[in-house]
Amino acid sequence: MRVSVVICGYTMDRLEVFTEAVDSVLAQTYRPLEVVIVIDGNPPLYDRMVTKYGEDAPVRVELNVENRGISYSRNRGAEVATGEVVAFIDDDAVAEQEWIAEHVKVYKQTNAVATAGPVVPAWADGEPGFFPAEFYWLVGCTEPAFAEDGDEVRNGYGSNVSYRREVFLALGGYDVNTGRRGDLHIQAHEAPLGVRLKSKYGSSVTYTTKPKVHHVLFNYRAKFSWLLYRSFYQGYSKRIMKLLYPDASAKELSFLSQLIKCSVPSRIKDVAGQQSLSPIGELVALLAFTAAVGLGYLWGVVDVSKADLV
Numbered sequence: 465m466r467v468s469v470v471i472c473g474y475t476m477d478r479l480e481v482f483t484e485a486v487d488s489v490l491a492q493t494y495r496p497l498e499v500v501i502v503i504d505g506n507p508p509l510y511d512r513m514v515t516k517y518g519e520d521a522p523v524r525v526e527l528n529v530e531n532r533g534i535s536y537s538r539n540r541g542a543e544v545a546t547g548e549v550v551a552f553i554d555d556d557a558v559a560e561q562e563w564i565a566e567h568v569k570v571y572k573q574t575n576a577v578a579t580a581g582p583v584v585p586a587w588a589d590g591e592p593g594f595f596p597a598e599f600y601w602l603v604g605c606t607e608p609a610f611a612e613d614g615d616e617v618r619n620g621y622g623s624n625v626s627y628r629r630e631v632f633l634a635l636g637g638y639d640v641n642t643g644r645r646g647d648l649h650i651q652a653h654e655a656p657l658g659v660r661l662k663s664k665y666g667s668s669v670t671y672t673t674k675p676k677v678h679h680v681l682f683n684y685r686a687k688f689s690w691l692l693y694r695s696f697y698q699g700y701s702k703r704i705m706k707l708l709y710p711d712a713s714a715k716e717l718s719f720l721s722q723l724i725k726c727s728v729p730s731r732i733k734d735v736a737g738q739q740s741l742s743p744i745g746e747l748v749a750l751l752a753f754t755a756a757v758g759l760g761y762l763w764g765v766v767d768v769s770k771a772d773l774v
Contacts, residue, residue, distance in 0.1 A: 465548050465571065466496045467564050468629070470541030472534055473555040474504040479512065481680050482555040486517060489553065494565040499523045500541040505531030532640075534622075535653065539637035542629060551626035554604070556680045557583070559624075566675035567626045577665050578627040578658075580620020581675035582606045592686045594745030599753055602694055605679050611671040619658035620669050624677040635660050641708060642701065659709050688749070695753040699760025704768060 469489045473482050489499050499522055503510040510527040517523040526544060528537060542550045551567060553559055563581070570579045585591065585605040600607040604621055611617050619625075639656045662668040684690050 465568055466498070466546065467494065467549045467551060467568065467626075468498045468500055468542075468545030468547030469551045469553060469564065470500045470502065470538055470545065471553055471555055472502045472504060472537040472541065473509060473513070474506055474531060474537075476506065476509050476512075478555055479509070481558075482513075483516065484558050484680075485553060485555050486513075486523075488559040488561075489564075490520070490522070491561055492559070492564045493561050494568060496547075497522060497564060498545065498547060500545050501525045502528065502537040502541045504528045504533070504537045535638035535640045535642055539640070542632050542637055545629060547629055549626050550629040550632055552622060552624075553677060554623040554679065556682070557623040558586070558678045558680065560676045560678075563624075563675045563677060566672060569674075570670055570672050571628070574670060575667075576670040577631045577667060578625065578661060578669040579675075580617065580626075580669045580671050581624040581677065582610075582673060583621045583623045584676055584678045585681055586678040587681045587686060589683050589686065592688075594688065594749045595686070595691075596746040596750050596753075598750070599691075602691060602698065602753065603679070603681055603685055605681075613671070613673040615671045616667060617658075617669050617671045618662070619654035620671060622653055623679050624675065625654065625669070631661070631665065632657075635664065639708065641704060655705055656709055688752075691749075692752060692756045695756035696760035696763070699757035699762075700764040700767075701760075702757070703761045703764025707768070 471482075471485055471489065486499060486501065489497075499517075499520075501513050501517065501523065503513060503525065505528055507527065507529075510525065514525050518525055524544065526540060528540065538552055549568070549571060551564060553563075566581065567579050570576050583605045585600060585603060597608050601621070604623060606621060635657060637657070638653060642653050642656055658668050685694075
């Protein structure tokens, strides 16, 4: 089973970790393997990657002359790929050596059409004390109790997912209305594809706990202001998701219920017990991030209509 790994980049600012991401894929124990690098609207970055990897047999480097966004870039990577399975990892993530081998095991042992694995946070300067683990998804990482090994989930996280390539292409790949484009933080990237996957094939994404990817979280992602900004755009993105897929089930409601019933009361209990100061910061963050998501959704109601989406 040949596997193609697609990695997309758009900025020179991440060059060091970008090359770490590519190198971690080239270091995979699994073969046969190819790497497809797609550079989005940045010719100098394209030139650097061609210079570094252009003569490496399993590597192919592509360029979008204009910035088209992560969804378009991933789709292009899948189109030029030659593997039976296409896997995706972000340009700021590092895969463990058995990453692809563990994905392939699932395909060989089950009828899975798509797989996903854990994305582990790798904070560049330590995890901020106020950050609640329930919101790991806010920085593209897998939150505690996300799923058990072998569970079927609507979608995984973009740094650690794979699909049977013919299935991915038959579904039209990622919806280009979603996904980050340059510095515009539109999210809801994996969920729409998971919805279409379930609708057409009757099954969604098989989650496996073994293939791990470590997501590098730069210092700016530890700033409270940036996390609020990110939360706002998560809410905005959920409005876009609702417009595109009005009948899709919303797991966000169960998440909100869990926050209200468990997360907030447990933090209040810890604060009352004066066990430490960190529960105070986490409680404030829980409430602030949730409010920002709600505000982002409401702004989406005002700012965007289905007619705006192409």
